[in-house]
Structure formats: structure tokens, C-alpha cells
Amino acid sequence: MLHAAIDLGGSSGRVTVGELVNEKIVLTELHRFKHEPIQSNDGLFWDWQFILDQIKIGLNKACEMGQVETLGVDSWAVDYGLLDAKGELLAPPHCYRDGRTDGVMAKLKNELGVDYIYGKTGIQFIFFNTMYQLFVEKNSSIYGRADKFLMVPDLINYLLCGSISTEITNASTTQLLNVHTQDWDWELIEKLGIKKSLFAKINKPGEQVGQVVGHGKLDSIKVISVGSHDTASAVAGAPLGEDGLTAYISSGTWSLVGLELTKPVTDKKAMEFNITNEMGVADRIRFIKNVAGMWLLEESLDYWASKGEHYTAAELAKAAAELPKAAVIDANDPIFEKPGAMPERIAMLCEKSNQIVPQSPAAYARCIFDSLADAYVKVLAQLQSAAGVKINAINIVGGGSANRLLNQLTADATGVPVYAGPSEATVLGSILVQMQSVGLINSLAQGRSIIKNSITQVVFTPKK
Incomplete structure (x- = not known):
């Protein structure tokens, strides 16, 4: 029997099958794809239909290998889609790096209190948490028609088998789950003015949420709720x-x-x-x-590629190993939160701290690794x-x-x-x-x- 893992990252995705052979899990990767968010006048969105099409390609390849008994979906955290009362997706999920939440975290920390929010949710304050996304969503054109919100893996489960529920590991990243009761924090949700009806029931890893239906030869595969936060x-x-x-x-x-x-x-x-x-x-x-x-290096590679200089992470790591330790910067500086020219930002921090600015891509890579x-x-x-x-x-x-x-x-x-x-x-x-x-x-x-x-x-x- 084969078990299919759909693993979605912020820049790529893959479908892999595993089976238990002689007390070992043997993996076979069947499909891998790159994806990136799309900027529109309404914001930064994931290329949703492309992602779904690639998932189905991978699952169909899995079925060609043999009988697939189960599948599970995991992805990055915090992002979600909104369904209307008929179960239709109202818009592609926003990308967490969209600027729509700028300033919202500071506002809510001030209004509700850091102690109050953290004491209930136990979640790190990051500007793109679902809590802030849903708070600004109230002003969107689709919020009034929204009936349910589902995190990205739960949304894929729904599209495969029709089940509406939210897996707890990803739910906990929203900053709206009470970490002590392991249920939605209804008091916090009410204070935020978010519709309680949006929130689906919680499930835990290991539960079967349904079977694939309406997808041809994929039908009848058991959809298992895994640790849906990657x-x-x-x-x-x-x-x-x-x-x-x-x-x-x-x-x-x-x-x-x-x-x-x-x-x-x-x-x-x-x-x-x-x-x-x-x-x-x-x-x-x-x-x-x-x-x-590796966000720092990935964005740096894109920056150099835009200037006609093409490197791989492996090449730069090998070259960086030949260099001595030099500048060390704060890898968590807010200057790195948004996409863009990472080498220029690293250089700026080096100058600010009176350190020597790296003079080559390999030197920048060495700086990144030492800083991490x-x-x-x-x-x-x-x-x-x-x-x-x-x-x-x-x-x-x-x-x-x-x-x-x-x-x-x-x-x-x-x-x-x-x-x-x-x-x-x-x-x-x-x-x-x-x-x-x-x-x-x-x-x-x-x-x-x-x-x-x-x-x-x-x-x-x-x-x-």
C-alpha cells in the first residue's frame, strides 16, 4: 500500500509516496514544481489553480505506481481561503508577505494588550499571523459573503473530499487558538470583531476527514489529517x-x-x-x-540573477567554506521581512555596525551562514x-x-x-x-x- 504526502512550501511543492518495507519507510518523489505568488491590484496572491493542478498531476502519478491507500496535505502556516455558503472559493488565498497587514500587529497589541493575547494563544508576534490577516479581511469586498475560512491544507482537503474542518497544528499558528483549551479562543475572536461562524471544527493529526470524491481515479483514497503545518x-x-x-x-x-x-x-x-x-x-x-x-540566500540568488549573475546555493556554500568568518549581522532584523535586494540590505547593516561589507557572492553567503x-x-x-x-x-x-x-x-x-x-x-x-x-x-x-x-x-x- 502507498501513502501520498503533498508537501507545499512557500516557493515549491511536491508529491511523494511512501511505503513500509522491512521496517523502513521507503520514499519515492513523483512530482516537484516551483510556484510563486502573483501580484495584482488587489494584493499578493498564491497561484492557486496552478498549485491545485500540480497536486493532481502528482497524485495521478502516484495512482499509476500502485494502490494509494491514504494521502495527507501539509503547507506553510497562516494563509487561508474563504468559502461562501455554497462552498465556492471566493478568491485565491493571499500570500502572507502581502503588505495589507502593515501596522495591524502594533495596533492590536496596543488595544488588546500583549499579555492578554500571548497568555491565551502562546503564539509569537509576527506581522503576517492569520489573526491580523482576518482582522483586515473584514474590510474586503468578499468578507460579507464568507461563510467559512480554511487554512491552505484544509482547503485542499475540502476540494478533494468535501470535508470542512481545521487541523490543529496549523490552527495554532493563527494566533486565534487557545493553546490551553486547544479550541478556538472565542473571547479573543469576539474582541477582534471577526465572525465566529467562519471557524470550522478542530481535528487532530491521524483523523480521517473523508475520501477523495469527484476526481476520477483518485476517488476513494482516504484523506488523513496529518501535521498540516509543514x-x-x-x-x-x-x-x-x-x-x-x-x-x-x-x-x-x-x-x-x-x-x-x-x-x-x-x-x-x-x-x-x-x-x-x-x-x-x-x-x-x-x-x-x-x-x-535560507530566505536570505534565496532572495540574494534572485537578486544576482536579475543582474545576469547565476549561482546555486550549493556552489556558494562550497565557496563560502573556503573563506574565513567575517561580518555577522542580525538575521532577524525587520529589514529582511519583505522580498527584495538582500545583498544591499546586508551591506547596509554591515556599514551600520562598522563591519567590512562582503565583496563577492561567496562572501555574502559566508556572512549569511555565520549570521544564522x-x-x-x-x-x-x-x-x-x-x-x-x-x-x-x-x-x-x-x-x-x-x-x-x-x-x-x-x-x-x-x-x-x-x-x-x-x-x-x-x-x-x-x-x-x-x-x-x-x-x-x-x-x-x-x-x-x-x-x-x-x-x-x-x-x-x-x-x-
């Missing part, structure tokens, strides 16, 4: 121990640096550190902070202080785990060993949950043991 699936797919002493970094466009806890921490220290408490698979808490991640490692150290210190734990290892997962230079810099900077891999943690986490839903795997711990048996991790020890 980081939730990535953490589930990281072979962490049960002692909670291994930190994780989900390294991609964003670097999500975190600890796995059994209970949320929403006290003043956690709030002041702006740490997020997001729900995870098996009722775990993802105690996380966002770091800019420095950010990891600071964030991990905050996480450990707030949670009252001391880590003894770091597991880096996701595409960024293949960056040997950054892995070594992270080990050197933090002083603890770094375990790199699996690079496909998100897909593995999705398939783990799907397999558990049909009885092939008994628990998250057993699934992680199988994942550890399925991969080869590279260990980076700190250099003196």
Missing part, C-alpha cells in the same frame, strides 16, 4: 528522543528553531522572548522561534531559559540539513553535536501519521524509531 510534520519526522533534550532546527526558507515540550509555556519570560507555542503531532508542543533561514549560526545560539539560549531545560544535541532537518558548512558552524557556535537529517523530515512525518491512522505504526515514538532506521544521519561535532 513544521509540525517535520518535527514529527525528526528522530528525537523522548527525553526532550534534543533541540531541532527545521531548516528551509525559514529556520524554525525549537524544543519539543509536553505542555505550553506562556509566562512572562516566554512572552518577552517572543517564543511560540504551536501544537504538534501527538499533542506535543512545538516551542519555537523563527529565524530568517549566531542567531541559532541566541534563540536556543532563550528557549532553554524559558523552558528550564539544557539541551545536549541538535537535530537539523529539512533541505537545509544538506548544508555541511552551516551544520558545522552551528555545532561550533552552540558547543553541542549536530545531527543532520532527514532532509525529507516533513514528508516522513506526514507518512508516519498516515501509517499510524491505518494501524501500521502504533505511536509517534515507534514511527520515529522506524524513521531513524530508514536514514543515515551525519554528525557534526563542535571544533575547539
Whole structure:
């Protein structure tokens, strides 16, 4: 039996199938595609129909391989679509980097109080959170006709099987879920003036939400609610121990640096550190902070390409490894929040802090990697202080785990060993949950043991 994972990132997507063979999960990637948001007069939107078409191409390829028993969808956080009373999508989902929420976070923090919002939701304050998007949505032309709002993976589930519900890991990123009750925070929603009727019932990873219907040979595939926030699936797919002493970094466009806890921490220290408490698979808490991640390098590559200079991330990482450590900037500076000319912004911060401006793309890459490692150290210190734990290892997962230079810099900077891999943690986490839903795997711990048996991790020890 095959299990299909639809994994959507902010710039690409893929469809992969997995099966359990000799106590190992064997993956086959069937379809990968790039996508990017489209700017219109009404704002920045995802290329929604293209994304849906690519998903169906991948799922049809999966069916050609054999019988697909289940599928699961994960994506980036915070973005959503609005359905009318007839179940029609009113508009493509906005991209979280749209400027429509500018200034809204500061306004609501001032009106409702930081303590009030954080104490209920435990969520990091970021300008694009769903809370701020829905608040400004009230002024849109489609809000009056909206009957339900669904996060991106839930919207895809709905379009495949007709089920309307919201999976909890992505719901927790909205800043509208009460992290203590694990339900929508109706009091907060009321204070924001958002229609309560928009909110669908909550489901958890492992629940079957329906079967595909109306899509030809895809029909009857079981649609399983997985950790629909991609980081939730990535953490589930990281072979962490049960002692909670291994930190994780989900390294991609964003670097999500975190600890796995059994209970949320929403006290003043956690709030002041702006740490997020997001729900995870098996009722775990993802105690996380966002770091800019490969976004800085991806945008830099686009910048150089626009000037006729074409490089790959792998090429620059290899060249950067031959260079000494030089300038280190704040990778989380707000100047990096929006797309654009990252090298110019890095140069500006270097000049501002009286550091030497990088003189080549490789030097910029080295600056980015050193700056990310420095950010990891600071964030991990905050996480450990707030949670009252001391880590003894770091597991880096996701595409960024293949960056040997950054892995070594992270080990050197933090002083603890770094375990790199699996690079496909998100897909593995999705398939783990799907397999558990049909009885092939008994628990998250057993699934992680199988994942550890399925991969080869590279260990980076700190250099003196």
C-alpha cells in the first residue's frame, strides 16, 4: 500500500509516496514544481489553480505506481481561503508577505494588550499571523459573503473530499487558538470583531476527514489529517528522543528553531522572548522561534540573477567554506521581512555596525551562514531559559540539513553535536501519521524509531 504526502512550501511543492518495507519507510518523489505568488491590484496572491493542478498531476502519478491507500496535505502556516455558503472559493488565498497587514500587529497589541493575547494563544508576534490577516479581511469586498475560512491544507482537503474542518497544528499558528483549551479562543475572536461562524471544527493529526470524491481515479483514497503545518510534520519526522533534550532546527526558507515540550509555556519570560507555542503531532508542543533561514540566500540568488549573475546555493556554500568568518549581522532584523535586494540590505547593516561589507557572492553567503549560526545560539539560549531545560544535541532537518558548512558552524557556535537529517523530515512525518491512522505504526515514538532506521544521519561535532 502507498501513502501520498503533498508537501507545499512557500516557493515549491511536491508529491511523494511512501511505503513500509522491512521496517523502513521507503520514499519515492513523483512530482516537484516551483510556484510563486502573483501580484495584482488587489494584493499578493498564491497561484492557486496552478498549485491545485500540480497536486493532481502528482497524485495521478502516484495512482499509476500502485494502490494509494491514504494521502495527507501539509503547507506553510497562516494563509487561508474563504468559502461562501455554497462552498465556492471566493478568491485565491493571499500570500502572507502581502503588505495589507502593515501596522495591524502594533495596533492590536496596543488595544488588546500583549499579555492578554500571548497568555491565551502562546503564539509569537509576527506581522503576517492569520489573526491580523482576518482582522483586515473584514474590510474586503468578499468578507460579507464568507461563510467559512480554511487554512491552505484544509482547503485542499475540502476540494478533494468535501470535508470542512481545521487541523490543529496549523490552527495554532493563527494566533486565534487557545493553546490551553486547544479550541478556538472565542473571547479573543469576539474582541477582534471577526465572525465566529467562519471557524470550522478542530481535528487532530491521524483523523480521517473523508475520501477523495469527484476526481476520477483518485476517488476513494482516504484523506488523513496529518501535521498540516509543514513544521509540525517535520518535527514529527525528526528522530528525537523522548527525553526532550534534543533541540531541532527545521531548516528551509525559514529556520524554525525549537524544543519539543509536553505542555505550553506562556509566562512572562516566554512572552518577552517572543517564543511560540504551536501544537504538534501527538499533542506535543512545538516551542519555537523563527529565524530568517535560507530566505536570505534565496532572495540574494534572485537578486544576482536579475543582474545576469547565476549561482546555486550549493556552489556558494562550497565557496563560502573556503573563506574565513567575517561580518555577522542580525538575521532577524525587520529589514529582511519583505522580498527584495538582500545583498544591499546586508551591506547596509554591515556599514551600520562598522563591519567590512562582503565583496563577492561567496562572501555574502559566508556572512549569511555565520549570521544564522549566531542567531541559532541566541534563540536556543532563550528557549532553554524559558523552558528550564539544557539541551545536549541538535537535530537539523529539512533541505537545509544538506548544508555541511552551516551544520558545522552551528555545532561550533552552540558547543553541542549536530545531527543532520532527514532532509525529507516533513514528508516522513506526514507518512508516519498516515501509517499510524491505518494501524501500521502504533505511536509517534515507534514511527520515529522506524524513521531513524530508514536514514543515515551525519554528525557534526563542535571544533575547539
